Amino acid sequence: MEDKKTLMDVEPGMTYTIKEINTDDEMNAFLFRLGCYTGEPITLISKKKKSCIVVIKDGRYNLDSLLSNAIIV
Amino acid sequence: MRIAFAGNPNSGKTTMYNALTGRSEKVGNWGGVTVGSKEYKLKKEYSGSNEVIAVDLPGAYSMSPFTPEESITSEYVRTANPDAIVNIVDATNLSRSLFFTTQLLELGIPVVVALNKSDINAKEGTEIDVEKLSEKLNCPVFKTISTEDKGLAEVIKTAISLAGTTQTAPYLQADINLHDKNAVDAEDRKRYNFVNKIVADVEKRKVLSAETNSQDKIDAVLTNPIAGIVIFAAVMWFVFWVSQAWLGPLVADWLVGWIEMFQEWVAGSLENSPAILSALIADGIVGGVGAVVGFLPLVMVMYFLIALLEDCGYMARVSAVMDPIFKRVGLSGKSVIPVVIGTGCGIPAIMACRTIRDERERRATSMLATFIPCGAKIPVIALFAGAFFAGASWVSTLSYFFGLVLIFLGALLIKGITGYKYRKSFFIMELPKYKVPSLKFAFKSMMERAKAYIVKAATIILVCNTVVQVMQSFNWHFQVVEEGAENTSILASIATPFAVLLIPLGFGVWQLAAAAITGFIAKENVVGTLAVVYGLTAFIDVDELEMIGGANEVAMAMGLTSVTALAYLFFNLYTPPCFAAIGAMNSEMKSRGWLWGAIGLQLGTGYTVAFLINQFGTLFTEGHFAAGFVPGLIAEALMIVALVLISKRVRSHFDEQYELHKKTAKAAA
Numbered sequence: 247m248e249d250k251k252t253l254m255d256v257e258p259g260m261t262y263t264i265k266e267i268n269t270d271d272e273m274n275a276f277l278f279r280l281g282c283y284t285g286e287p288i289t290l291i292s293k294k295k296k297s298c299i300v301v302i303k304d305g306r307y308n309l310d311s312l313l314s315n316a317i318i319v
Numbered sequence: 320m321r322i323a324f325a326g327n328p329n330s331g332k333t334t335m336y337n338a339l340t341g342r343s344e345k346v347g348n349w350g351g352v353t354v355g356s357k358e359y360k361l362k363k364e365y366s367g368s369n370e371v372i373a374v375d376l377p378g379a380y381s382m383s384p385f386t387p388e389e390s391i392t393s394e395y396v397r398t399a400n401p402d403a404i405v406n407i408v409d410a411t412n413l414s415r416s417l418f419f420t421t422q423l424l425e426l427g428i429p430v431v432v433a434l435n436k437s438d439i440n441a442k443e444g445t446e447i448d449v450e451k452l453s454e455k456l457n458c459p460v461f462k463t464i465s466t467e468d469k470g471l472a473e474v475i476k477t478a479i480s481l482a483g484t485t486q487t488a489p490y491l492q493a494d495i496n497l498h499d500k501n502a503v504d505a506e507d508r509k510r511y512n513f514v515n516k517i518v519a520d521v522e523k524r525k526v527l528s529a530e531t532n533s534q535d536k537i538d539a540v541l542t543n544p545i546a547g548i549v550i551f552a553a554v555m556w557f558v559f560w561v562s563q564a565w566l567g568p569l570v571a572d573w574l575v576g577w578i579e580m581f582q583e584w585v586a587g588s589l590e591n592s593p594a595i596l597s598a599l600i601a602d603g604i605v606g607g608v609g610a611v612v613g614f615l616p617l618v619m620v621m622y623f624l625i626a627l628l629e630d631c632g633y634m635a636r637v638s639a640v641m642d643p644i645f646k647r648v649g650l651s652g653k654s655v656i657p658v659v660i661g662t663g664c665g666i667p668a669i670m671a672c673r674t675i676r677d678e679r680e681r682r683a684t685s686m687l688a689t690f691i692p693c694g695a696k697i698p699v700i701a702l703f704a705g706a707f708f709a710g711a712s713w714v715s716t717l718s719y720f721f722g723l724v725l726i727f728l729g730a731l732l733i734k735g736i737t738g739y740k741y742r743k744s745f746f747i748m749e750l751p752k753y754k755v756p757s758l759k760f761a762f763k764s765m766m767e768r769a770k771a772y773i774v775k776a777a778t779i780i781l782v783c784n785t786v787v788q789v790m791q792s793f794n795w796h797f798q799v800v801e802e803g804a805e806n807t808s809i810l811a812s813i814a815t816p817f818a819v820l821l822i823p824l825g826f827g828v829w830q831l832a833a834a835a836i837t838g839f840i841a842k843e844n845v846v847g848t849l850a851v852v853y854g855l856t857a858f859i860d861v862d863e864l865e866m867i868g869g870a871n872e873v874a875m876a877m878g879l880t881s882v883t884a885l886a887y888l889f890f891n892l893y894t895p896p897c898f899a900a901i902g903a904m905n906s907e908m909k910s911r912g913w914l915w916g917a918i919g920l921q922l923g924t925g926y927t928v929a930f931l932i933n934q935f936g937t938l939f940t941e942g943h944f945a946a947g948f949v950p951g952l953i954a955e956a957l958m959i960v961a962l963v964l965i966s967k968r969v970r971s972h973f974d975e976q977y978e979l980h981k982k983t984a985k986a987a988a
Contacts, residue, residue: 309746
């Protein structure tokens with residue numbers, strides 16, 4: 247488990263490839279439609295204690311920590 | 320012929336729909352403004368000789384719905400068989416939008432793609448090869464700018480000409496078992512690969528989306544957990560201050576002057592008519608309605624400012640910055656949007672809850688959103704601030720702030736009662752690009768509101784005031800009530816039993832009870848009814864003072880101290896909203912239990928707040944508790960017992976459900 251880094255563990259300002267997403271089925275499907283799924287790039291713009299801002303495809307999104315901790319990059 | 324407007328959230332569907340139909344449906348720069356379908360016929364200049372109905376649908380990312388408002392869209396395009404679909408595509412996010420486009424193209428209904436927000440692309444140097452895209456998608460594609468009416472005529476003309484034809488899809492999903500999650504996933508991936516290839520072929524970007532830009536710097540401040548919240552509080556305070564303490568009253572003073580003149584003129588021309596008729600028309604109708612209309616400028620200024628806020632892209636940031644706080648009390652960041660919309664009107668606020676995915680959060684938000692005073696409550700606040708607190712602006716600030724506190728407390732209470740266990744509630748909010756808010760749209764939104772307000776004043780409030788005036792003027796034998804015998808009127812005898820219940824709150828007289836009751840029909844009625852039952856408009860005439868001015872007389876007539884006045888004001892603000900809003904709650908909650916819970920909670924909250932203010936306020940100012948302290952305590956105790964009983968019942972249901980899950984899980988294992 248230790249080598250698994252979530253969005254909350256990595257540095258902002260870089261683009262990462264999504265390795266795994268561990269939410270529920272519905273949420274996974276929703277993220278998929280935004281273009282957020284394994285193998286796709288995700289850019290971390292900024293990071294705070296309880297949230298972060300990412301770029302998926304050409305859109306910016308605010309994610310809470312629960313969701314960003316579920317995205318393994 | 321019907322043409323459906325479908326596309327991703329915040330791609331500009333409603334803006335286009337408004338431009339094509341001439342309607343003024345709500346627009347805003349965030350995803351999820353439109354939560355229900357709307358239809359209206361196209362303007363003649365667009366439809367030509369055809370009768371064409373445009374159908375505006377809530378935004379959706381795909382045909383498989385995630386939130387309740389998304390399912391409205393997928394259900395409509397699947398089952399209602401529109402003659403054509405205009406797919407509005409956010410041209411700044413082509414790579415995401417085309418996923419839904421390719422799904423729409425599979426339905427067989429002719430599709431026309433509108434590449435909207437093309438102005439932003441031009442500014443950023445993003446080029447899209449329209450011809451190539453059209454060829455790849457196998458459907459017509461046009462660049463549009465719906466905020467400037469550009470390209471819309473071509474889109475509509477083409478859609479009309481294609482109606483009745485069959486669309487051939489450029490990409491067809493393979494025949495797979497739709498219940499097999501892995502197969503569906505694989506198919507969706509293939510679809511995205513298809514989309515990615517198209518985008519790579521047709522789009523040339525100068526600026527990559529992943530690069531940090533100046534907007535990110537603004538976001539860093541606005542979504543900062545401390546600065547962001549301080550800024551939000553300051554922005555809202557500014558909105559309330561400008562609309563209710565500065566610009567609004569300034570215009571209102573001027574308007575009230577005109578209303579007075581009109582009333583004098585009416586009274587003058589009725590000089591030779593029977594007294595009862597002149598009282599009914601001059602005092603009841605003109606006076607009561609005039610009292611309400613006098614506050615119109617406050618509401619208009621407020622709407623204008625809120626529309627600017629909604630248009631610039633700030634709302635999504637507020638939602639993001641408030642999410643952690645709202646989560647603590649069992650709501651979500653998405654609950655902020657209904658709260659802000661609720662400053663205008665509770666009904667769209669309650670409807671906006673549809674974008675909240677979790678059912679409990681959604682119901683709780685729609686239950687609590689109306690604690691924020693709506694536009695109809697502004698006259699009530701302004702009247703009391705003016706009459707009892709010398710027009711102090713802290714009264715209105717306090718009203719909103721306290722409403723927010725009640726939302727938090729109410730959310731905690733609901734969390735406690737429902738025995739809310741930690742359930743994963745993910746939060747994701749798209750942060751749209753900022754834009755300079757359009758003064759034109761804000762003006763339109765304001766005028767739309769003003770129209771609705773005047774119509775309401777001229778219908779519901781006019782009727783209520785007339786009924787109140789008649790009920791007050793006659794007794795049960797239909798004889799005119801004589802001076803000094805006002806307590807024998809129909810109105811007095813109906814309102815008195817309610818007034819008794821209000822004694823512990825400090826305003827147990829039938830006049831005030833009657834005003835609070837008519838407030839359930841429309842909150843402006845509180846002002847209208849007070850004006851009628853106390854003949855308040857007479858003061859205005861005599862002193863040639865605006866409503867906000869004749870303070871002392873108004874205060875004296877009502878016989879309230881500043882403590883009981885505040886209690887009465889807050890009682891009216893935090894009891895259940897008008898019937899229309901309760902109806903909206905009913906249709907959003909889809910549960911009798913939750914609806915009655917909501918009404919009970921709101922009644923209890925209004926009563927408790929007024930009780931505490933009156934009793935403790937009197938204790939501080941006069942050194943003793945006010946009348947009815949013990950009966951009030953008993954009422955409060957009964958409420959607590961009811962809460963405990965409800966909580967027990969809800970929790971036992973919850974446990975049952977929970978256990979059932981565990982058992983089936985074991986069985987499966």
